[in-house]
Amino acid sequence: GQQLNQSPQSMFIQEGEDVSMNCTSSSIFNTWLWYKQEPGEGPVLLIALYKAGELTSNGRLTAQFGITRKDSFLNISASIPSDVGIYFCAGPFFSETSYDKVIFGPGTSLSVIP
């Protein structure tokens, strides 16, 4: 079935460093979503992207909708300890036989070393 791939799988960085992660698919997506999940909680929507080439920021987070529409990127600048969590990309997958459903990538686990 359809799946999203995320890299890297995990990251260990020093506080203050910038972070980059990406999400790829073999199919075209019309919307890209980035979520963050902290331990014991459900995912929280960080950024939504709706157009190829779109660049959107949310504080220190910046996400981009890839030109090919098959990928998306998330950058975090000047990381802080509260950035720790799992970052998921997601997008609506359309099939010929059913309505769209939002599918999630496997996640990138981020650890920040103070």
Added chain:
Amino acid sequence: KAGVTQTPRYLIKTRGQQVTLSCSPISGHRSVSWYQQTPGQGLQFLFEYFSETQRNKGNFPGRFSGRQFSNSRSEMNVSTLELGDSALYLCASSLTAPNYGYTFGSGTRLTVV
């Protein structure tokens, strides 16, 4: 305003039993989606309900079912529990469908022994 509320937070059941999980969406939200999260498979889509109708269903066996009530609250049921059903079950709500700006609850952690 109150977020998405899932009850119970934790549940331990025995193989073969059945279980019902509850989700109360944000007030005014009419769409509720359910996901199963496991370390091996990640977040897997179970089903989505909108205005009491199942709008979409994931690739899960018929033991997994759900429904939505007129007040938009939703329940999911798993019958004949298996060890592999142990997971975090997450509910997410949105104003309408399709609408991808989900708000997730904190989940119900189900352990099958």
